[in-house]
Amino acid sequence: MEVAAALVKGNVAAGARAMRWLDDRDPRGADVVSAVIGHTGGAHVVGLTGPPGAGKSTLASALIAEARRREHRVGVVAVDPSSPFTGGAILGDRVRMARHALDPDVFIRSVGTRGQAGGLSRSTHDTCLILDAMGYDLILVETVGVGQDEIEIVALAHTTVIVGLPGLGDEVQAVKAGLMEVGEIIVINKADREGLDHTLQHYETMLHLRASAQPDAPDAWTPPLLTAVATREEGTAAVVDAIEAHGRWLRANGEFAARSGRRARAQAMVLLRDRLSTLLDQHADPQVLAAVEARELDVYSAADALLAGLREALRRG
Amino acid sequence: MAGHTRPLRILLAKLGMDTHTVGVTVIAHALREAGMEVIFTGLKQTPAMVAAAAIQEDVDVVGISTLSAGHTRSLPQLAQLLREAGAGDKLLLAGGVIPEEDRPLLEQAGVDRIFTMGSDTREIVDYLNQWWSRQPGSPD
Numbered sequence: 001m002e003v004a005a006a007l008v009k010g011n012v013a014a015g016a017r018a019m020r021w022l023d024d025r026d027p028r029g030a031d032v033v034s035a036v037i038g039h040t041g042g043a044h045v046v047g048l049t050g051p052p053g054a055g056k057s058t059l060a061s062a063l064i065a066e067a068r069r070r071e072h073r074v075g076v077v078a079v080d081p082s083s084p085f086t087g088g089a090i091l092g093d094r095v096r097m098a099r100h101a102l103d104p105d106v107f108i109r110s111v112g113t114r115g116q117a118g119g120l121s122r123s124t125h126d127t128c129l130i131l132d133a134m135g136y137d138l139i140l141v142e143t144v145g146v147g148q149d150e151i152e153i154v155a156l157a158h159t160t161v162i163v164g165l166p167g168l169g170d171e172v173q174a175v176k177a178g179l180m181e182v183g184e185i186i187v188i189n190k191a192d193r194e195g196l197d198h199t200l201q202h203y204e205t206m207l208h209l210r211a212s213a214q215p216d217a218p219d220a221w222t223p224p225l226l227t228a229v230a231t232r233e234e235g236t237a238a239v240v241d242a243i244e245a246h247g248r249w250l251r252a253n254g255e256f257a258a259r260s261g262r263r264a265r266a267q268a269m270v271l272l273r274d275r276l277s278t279l280l281d282q283h284a285d286p287q288v289l290a291a292v293e294a295r296e297l298d299v300y301s302a303a304d305a306l307l308a309g310l311r312e313a314l315r316r317g
Numbered sequence: 318m319a320g321h322t323r324p325l326r327i328l329l330a331k332l333g334m335d336t337h338t339v340g341v342t343v344i345a346h347a348l349r350e351a352g353m354e355v356i357f358t359g360l361k362q363t364p365a366m367v368a369a370a371a372i373q374e375d376v377d378v379v380g381i382s383t384l385s386a387g388h389t390r391s392l393p394q395l396a397q398l399l400r401e402a403g404a405g406d407k408l409l410l411a412g413g414v415i416p417e418e419d420r421p422l423l424e425q426a427g428v429d430r431i432f433t434m435g436s437d438t439r440e441i442v443d444y445l446n447q448w449w450s451r452q453p454g455s456p457d
Contacts, residue, residue: 016375024323088349095359101366110356
């Protein structure tokens, strides 16, 4: 398989084409994944998430610059929302990362969510896998800034970085955010803005509550609370320090491979659900659906009947 | 984009020191409304930056907005870079202020279509939809 062979050697056009196939659900994408899987597992996948306007793209750009100084090869997956009405999207995250456009050791890919909820696209996992196979050892995934429950990234990434900013209704934000319970590194960006002390206080309280809710373990990871001004690259080296430290912690505790494994397992279930959903659409008995529409049959009985129909269809092969 | 199984991906960029963004913004929104994925790379791009982004993003179309002089040099350069990278099959469009006398040179250099000032966004959308429906893997 030409594309697979080329991309594991680092060929950019081949990798980009594989990502396109996977995003478009072209069956050739699955063949590439089978062919390159043995070349994956080495990359450290880092999620960047947080509310809109927190400066995730600008922070990503500063992190790329610092990671390049440390000779990481950096892959970036930047997710932006697709229109639920037209399916179209404006993917503009590259604008803030333009200075890395000509660096051969930086690969940036923009993807639309294409109907997927949770701040990622369905293809994000696959895109990371291709970047991994191409030899990018640090992969940054920038999620859609939807805010409070976009925890899909936690299942995908080895390390989740929560990006906050001063003075944005912090009390509500920090307490409600499901993310605060899971993020491994917290960065308050735009730290030169008014309200920083107040914001830091709230995040400290949150982290304290979180720590006290967890059982004492001597080697547990303590999420650092950092501040940064990404536009001036202030504090961003410390963020890369924290990412690297968390990577070392994961490896020392056997968590690095465990997280990759859980991620692969979850992705297999996603694909299974996808296929089952297609099968359901193909085999849903129109007569049963018509009966529901005419209010002659209730929805629960209809679901039972449709499932029985699917089982029958699968038995017949 | 009724009937298409996958969205067209298009990169929009501005080359050189030109900082007029209204036109490209209007077009980006029109293409999004038409169901396309628009990758915007920003201002002050060099031909090499645009070519690198077009390949990483594996777009189908590269659209350059130009409202200042310089396009007679930068557009042929971009076309050349795309060909050298094996990406000469991407559709290359240009729009903005392009004098009539520049057309032959640009077309010969590999610019597939030029939209001048006053082009309706619908004209661009229709052109792209028709082109896309002729591409393999996108039955329509």
